[in-house]
Amino acid sequence: MNAKEIRELFPILNQSVNGHPLVYLDSAATSQKPVQVIEAVDRYYREYNSNVHRGVHTLGTLATDGYEGAREKVRTFINAKETAEVIFTRGTTTSLNFVAQGYARNFIEEGDEIVITEVEHHSNFIPWQQIAKQTGATLKFIPLAEDGTVTVQAAEQTITSNTKLVAIGYVSNVLGSINPVKEIAQIVHRHGGVIVVDGAQAAPHLKVDVQELDCDFFAFSGHKMAGPTGIGVLYGKRTLLEKMEPVEYGGEMIDFVDLYDSTWKELPWKFEGGTPIIAGAIGLGAAIDFVESIGIDAIREHEHQLVTYAMERLRQIDGLKIYGPEERSGLVTFTMNEAHPHDIATVLDTEGIAIRAGHHCCQPLMKWLKVSSTARASFYLYNTEEDIDALVKGLIKTKEYFGNVFS
Incomplete structure (x- = not known):
């Protein structure tokens, strides 16, 4: 199935915006949804809407099967050892905050080091900034190379025996750079620390194997990989999740409640208090089915061809500057002399x-x-070279307009 055929599966793309065919080049913010995902969510609400894990009636059983079936799909997708290591959350931001407040706040002390980079999305920056303030730990930054990439050598020089946690994005949402997470994890573990990986920009585009990466925590969102908004995943190694405290308390996550104390359910439900995001999880499961039907390697290759073509075309525009390395994920970030972004x-x-x-x-x-x-x-799996041609044509028009205005 080629990109044009795939595009037909995304209803929102078959429309005009401001009198022109829609060219959607903002998938790093959120991807569009194929009909398979839309129908899966619609089917849940139309046919078996019910709460999970509680009722013994037929609808409750179907909803629970759909919800827990999605968890198994996630486990396979990222190659976690067991479903107990797959926690459903509202998204990457929530997942990272769970680790910060449920794990780091309880195990990091004054004098310890937290290591991050200046490339991080605020979701993987502010939680660690705040944990450093709350605990008295030192916040350190891995120096960046000239193109904004993170090198193994720089990580080696920054991480020490005092480093208790390293948080790093797998793929930058600005530069498209792909960080050497596996190698950095080896350094972190050699020094006795844990590594938290922001996988929001990686899961939709790269093959993720959390066991091969040997990351301790991995977070990603459904909406960036053709799934619904409001659903995300926190992967954690069982040994760490068992030590970690819940951040949200309430129904569903408890084992026994007494007047003055309570105990928690086993993993993964310990971290899923309240009515969970059932439709979102089912939609995420459908999105994983869809992505795997195309093939993550095929998606990666398609994006590589698109970004290579885009950079070649964009470099022909005078005054346009591209940021980031040559080898990157499927995005291009730039400025142009004549106009503000x-x-x-x-x-x-x-x-x-x-x-x-x-x-x-x-x-x-x-x-x-x-x-x-x-x-x-x-870019994502539904984009084509024609989309990039339209972008270049639009940028030339923008350049000419603002060049004339300020000439």
Whole structure:
């Protein structure tokens, strides 16, 4: 199945915006949803909407089977050892905060080190900043190479025996850089620390094997990989999850409640208090089925061809600067002399082209890049070279417009 055939499976893409065919180049913010996912969520609400784990009636059994079946699909997708290591959350942000407040706050002390990078999304930056404040730990940063990448050598020089936790994104949402997570995990474990991986930009695009990476925690969201919004995953090694405290308390996560004390259910339900995101989990399961039907390696190869083509075309535009390394995931972040990134995005929108403009929830990285904001075009399995041609045409129009205005 080629990209044009895949595109037909995404109803939202078959429309016009501002009188032009929609060209959606903002999948790093959120991906669009195929009909298979939409129908799976719709079927749950139409046919077997019920709470899970509680009722013994037929609808409750179907809902529970769908919810726990999705957990098994996630386990297989990331190659976790067991479903007990797969926690459903609201998204990557929630997952990372669970680790920060449920694990790090209880095991990190004054004098310990927390190591992150300036490339991190705010979701993988602020929680550790706050944990350092709460515990008195030292927050350290792995120095970046000239192209913004994180090298094994720099990690080796930064991580010490005092480093209790390293948090790092697998793929940058701004630069598209793919970090050497497996090698960094080896360094972290050699020093006795734990590694937390923000996989939000990796899970939709790369083969993820948490056992091969040997990461201690791995977080990702469904909405960036053709699934619904509001559903995410926290993977953790069983030994660490058992030590970790719940962050949310209430129904469903308890074993026994007495007047002055309570005990918690076993994994994974210990961390899933209240009515869970049932439709979201079922939709995520359908998204995993869809992605695997295409093949994650095929998606990676398609995106590689697109980003290579995009960089070749964009470099032909005078005054346009691309940020990040040559080898990258499927996105291109850039600035253009003639126009502010927000103006670029606004003009492109009049042509039916959707891109992202701003600091991309990465203000420390913007400071490191010495810019206030950038424009970003990001690709997924439904994009084509024609989409990139439309982008280039729109950028040339933007350049000409603002060049004339300020000439």
